[in-house]
Amino acid sequence: MTTVITFLSDYGYRDEFVGVCHGVIAARCPTVRIIDLTHGIARHDIRAGALALRAALPYTPAGVHLAVIDPGVGGPRRAVALATRDGNRLLVGPDNGVLQPAAAIFGGIDQAVDIGDSPERLSSQSTTFDGRDVFAPVAAALADGVALDAVGKQITPESVTTHALPKARVDGDALVAHVLAVDGYGNVSLDASPQLATSVGITSGAALDVQTTTAHAQAHHGAAFEHVAPGELVAFTDSRGALALAVYRGSAAQQLGLHPDDELRLRAR
Amino acid sequence: MTTVITFLSDYGYRDEFVGVCHGVIAARCPTVRIIDLTHGIARHDIRAGALALRAALPYTPAGVHLAVIDPGVGGPRRAVALATRDGNRLLVGPDNGVLQPAAAIFGGIDQAVDIGDSPERLSSQSTTFDGRDVFAPVAAALADGVALDAVGKQITPESVTTHALPKARVDGDALVAHVLAVDGYGNVSLDASPQLATSVGITSGAALDVQTTTAHAQAHHGAAFEHVAPGELVAFTDSRGALALAVYRGSAAQQLGLHPDDELRLRAR
């Protein structure tokens, strides 16, 4: 029996939405422990939700992992529950790509069910709060030990929506990378691994040219923010294991005018 | 013995206020599970708190339900604990109307006590944090099995402050409704039930005229936000079971300039 449910959403902290889902889960499975990953994902930002989920799950106990970023709620998008190939994780959410990047790091999807008409769902006049009516009760049932194929209708793993992410590349002596995400500190996470960056000399101690479509800047690659003066740009390996840019005691995203998917060229000097 | 306390407030997420109340509860009743409904209610907004509490409780396990929206803290307003007529719910909070709409859906108030001088309260030099000093310790005592009449002095259920809500009405072929609440997405929840709306032809598939005191707009009544283009207005039954207005990927409140209690006329075309 699974005893942990993690929960990530864009419900925010102003309304009762998160609390209601906790209530539904506690009513169905009183002993389960719920770990809120975050509910502050930007409204409808499937990309940001998918990346946060993928970043968090390796650090949580195996269990049921609920992720609700759901701009298509009430429409034709499917609601799904997925088992990963490593046999440890059950993912529950809308079939819009929010779950797939996380599933991929656990070996991909072994089994998938459509839970839109799940016997575990609540009946409701509303079509706008599937977190409460579909996803939370199904997650609670799975945590309570109900089998995956008992909470929905089998669908093929291949039919589950994937989420395409940009992909950094080497171009001559430059690294062409893209903004994957911007965190609450304004730190910019790129789509380049430290290994790829190192292959063009972007590594600890290097001085860098950073070229965006609108700005040019210089940065230092160093382990600690303190290695540069306040206001200066630093490149580093971030907590998600990706090459990232930060401004010591400032916002790199703001200073460089960067948004998700923006392209940058980085070069060691 | 009750084992769930739900907790709703306007304490926000910046200060230690919510955590301190959790600490007080955990110290008094270590085994109780606390479900945070939300602490993001707008400062001092009794209406918003009362509606969020009423919306959430049907989905939570029965237990002790703590709600602290308390602009009158330190003043003459009473602190109360209430038992509902259905015998399942204990509500704890200031006597300013925040509890009453929730009590009403569980049959009304069966028994009420004034907990301002409760033997369970903490002694404190401060008069501004009754969440910590009065409400949390009394809720924890009730969750621990202490009887209602042991935590305060009996008062009459009729003396408990009610919260008057606006009331939609039919006027000819129009529905005259009012804004009850605006959620974090900018969705506008009205005081009209789907049944009342249907009685004037406002139902799934209908095209609507929406008249505010300052603006005129057209809307479609449809189950899913995706049924209209981004930026267009949609009417729907919201998660609280009320007629509501939304803008697909936008804010209906902002677009129509609507605030709580504003009146609208809706008419099927």
Add this chain to the structure above:
Amino acid sequence: MTTVITFLSDYGYRDEFVGVCHGVIAARCPTVRIIDLTHGIARHDIRAGALALRAALPYTPAGVHLAVIDPGVGGPRRAVALATRDGNRLLVGPDNGVLQPAAAIFGGIDQAVDIGDSPERLSSQSTTFDGRDVFAPVAAALADGVALDAVGKQITPESVTTHALPKARVDGDALVAHVLAVDGYGNVSLDASPQLATSVGITSGAALDVQTTTAHAQAHHGAAFEHVAPGELVAFTDSRGALALAVYRGSAAQQLGLHPDDELRLRAR
């Protein structure tokens, strides 16, 4: 065996950082209860974090107390775990002053260890998320019963960084006080105890002159916000037990233009 971990940080609510730390703790010590004090401390504001921690801990069960306000992460600052002299509290966080004011109210520091290379830490390529990689796993190990001297290398209690706070004084018939903190309501907490204020006649019922470096205002000292009209200034003993200023249904910090460490002169009229 300790069974409560309290957790305070400036990680905010937008990213997965807090959830990841919860995951790390739950993986290491599945039965521990985590009480989030707040994660909304202003970014890098060691002062605000230290004061919130000191204000909250007297109200929580004794346990492990994790506090991560860490502008120097990745740099030379030490990571530490401390046992307080009263024998009840274990504090875990960066050695930058955030822990010391809380330790002081439990008798000061009895024993201290440097946990930067703790056998309990996670291995990580990242140097920017010690909450996940160092502080959370060490806190979980301590909660699980591992001894303090087994999670790090002994250091002297005297070497732990202290946090200097301003100190109010009496000057003739005036109280010279300083802003310690501003809460989410805009209430201004000063460094003066009610006892010191009373010594110059600043006590319940008194009319006050309040002089800042840029403004002059009048206030009333009264127990309840309701004792003044909306928009008027009130002095009171706040929930942290300090002399404080508030504006009924407004922000004292905004109205007087006050920030932490600003000096004020208060005088009874």
